[in-house]
Structures are given as C-alpha cells and as structure tokens.
Amino acid sequence: MNPILIDQNTFQRYEDISVNIKPERLKVFVNKAQDLDLKPFLGYALYYDFIKQFNQDGTIKTDAPQYYKDLLNGSEYLDKNGHIVLYEGLLPTLLYFAFARFIEADAIRYTSSGPIIKHHDNSDAVTPQYITKLVQQQRSVANAHANEVEKFLWDHRADFPLWRFSARSKTARQPGPRIRSIDKNEFNYSGGSYDQTNYLPLTEL
Numbered sequence: 001m002n003p004i005l006i007d008q009n010t011f012q013r014y015e016d017i018s019v020n021i022k023p024e025r026l027k028v029f030v031n032k033a034q035d036l037d038l039k040p041f042l043g044y045a046l047y048y049d050f051i052k053q054f055n056q057d058g059t060i061k062t063d064a065p066q067y068y069k070d071l072l073n074g075s076e077y078l079d080k081n082g083h084i085v086l087y088e089g090l091l092p093t094l095l096y097f098a099f100a101r102f103i104e105a106d107a108i109r110y111t112s113s114g115p116i117i118k119h120h121d122n123s124d125a126v127t128p129q130y131i132t133k134l135v136q137q138q139r140s141v142a143n144a145h146a147n148e149v150e151k152f153l154w155d156h157r158a159d160f161p162l163w164r165f166s167a168r169s170k171t172a173r174q175p176g177p178r179i180r181s182i183d184k185n186e187f188n189y190s191g192g193s194y195d196q197t198n199y200l201p202l203t204e205l
Contacts, residue, residue, distance in 0.1 A: 003054040004030050005072075006095055014095055026102065033098035041093075041146060046162040067159035071152065079155050087152045088145065096142035104135045 007030075008023045039047045050071070053064035060072055070077075074089030153163050 001056075002031070002034065002051055003056050003058045005034065005054065005058050006030055006091060006098070007058065010091060010095060011099070014092060015099060026098070029102040029105065030094070030098045032101050033094055037097035037142070038090075038094050040166075041149075043162065043164050043166065045164075046160060049162055065159075067156060070156075071149075071160075077155070079151075085151070085155070087148060090149055093142055093145040093149055096138050096145065100135045100138035100142060103131065103138060 004027050008017075008021070008026055011017050011026065042050065050068060053061050053068045055061055060069055070087075070089075072090050074087045074091075076084065076086055079085050150165070153160055154165075157163070
C-alpha cells in the first residue's frame with residue numbers, strides 16, 4: 001500500500017474539522033486524492049518516483065533529494081526574473097482535493113438497505129445542491145494551490161526531468177461541469193455539410 005502523505009493533524013492546520021472524525025476515514029479520501037488527483041496532476045513517472053521517497057508512515061525519508069523535500073513542504077526561492085517566490089508546498093493541494101472528496105462522500109452513508117442521508121439531532125442535512133457548491137469551492141482552492149505547484153515545477157525544470165506538463169490534465173481537474181466534446185453530426189457539423197434547403201416552406205402545412 002502506498003504511504004498516506006497527510007493525516008488529521010495536517011487537516012487541522014488548514015481547516016477546522018471535527019476531532020470526532022475517525023483518522024481511518026480521512027485516510028480513505030486522502031488515498032483516493034493521491035491516486036485520482038495527485039497522480040494525474042504530477043504525471044505517473046514523477047508521482048511514482050516521488051512516492052518512493054516516503055516511509056510507510058507517510059514521512060519523507062531523511063535521504064530524499066532536497067528538491068523533493070521542497071516540492072512537498074515548500075520553500076522560498078528566486079524565480080528566473082529575480083522575484084522572491086514563497087512556495088507553500090504540495091500538501092495544501094493534496095489536502096483540499098481530499099477534503100472535497102470527503103465532503104462529497106460524507107453526506108451519504110451506505111447501509112445494507114442502500115444509501116442514506118445522515119440526520120443529526122438539532123441539525124438539518126444540507127441540500128445536494130449546497131454539497132455540490134461546497135465540493136466545487138474546495139476543488140477551486142485545491143486548483144489554486146496546484147497552480148503554485150506548477151509554477152514551482154516550471155521554475156525547477158532541471159530538478160524534475162520526469163515531469164511533463166499536461167494541459168488536458170489541468171483542464172480535467174477544474175471544478176464544475178464542463179463540455180468535453182461536441183458530437184459532430186449532420187445537424188451541428190460546421191461548414192454547411194448538410195442540406196439547409198430540405199425543409200417545408202412557411203406557406204405549406
């Protein structure tokens with residue numbers, strides 16, 4: 001099993017989450033975020049080389065290259081224009097991707113009789129529309145941090161030869177509904193390839 005890079009203590013540094021949430025439950029969503037968000041973002045080659053630098057408890061190895069430690073924990077450096085960059089590290093990106101997945105799944109629990117929406121005394125369950133809004137907000141935060149990670153990787157290209165920028169992956173991680181493609185047929189194909197005169201005149205019924 002791959003090491004889990006963040007835990008409940010990491011969450012507490014960024015979000016005020018309940019201490020009653022079981023750490024094992026959070027780990028499920030961190031693992032999903034690592035596999036489904038972080039891996040495509042970094043690219044498979046860089047991700048696998050990066051994950052090898054960690055102990056099984058999720059701590060980075062002491063002999064890991066410094067550029068991997070900086071990628072994870074952040075650093076202060078000068079970019080090619082001589083400007084000081086305060087890079088926060090990869091942890092916020094992963095955390096907010098995991099947090100979005102947690103919010104999305106935590107509203108529903110699966111039982112032997114099927115999925116149910118949780119209800120608590122003295123509180124009301126939020127609507128599915130509001131849950132969707134919250135998920136999109138957290139993914140937007142994750143994407144903002146991911147843009148900083150991208151800049152760090154661009155500014156340190158020599159240290160990360162395994163990294164390959166993917167515009168398709170960047171588009172895929174954006175929050176909210178997206179039109180991925182248009183089905184080209186005789187009714188929407190550009191260039192007037194279908195017969196536009198094949199219709200009844202207005203005078204005919």
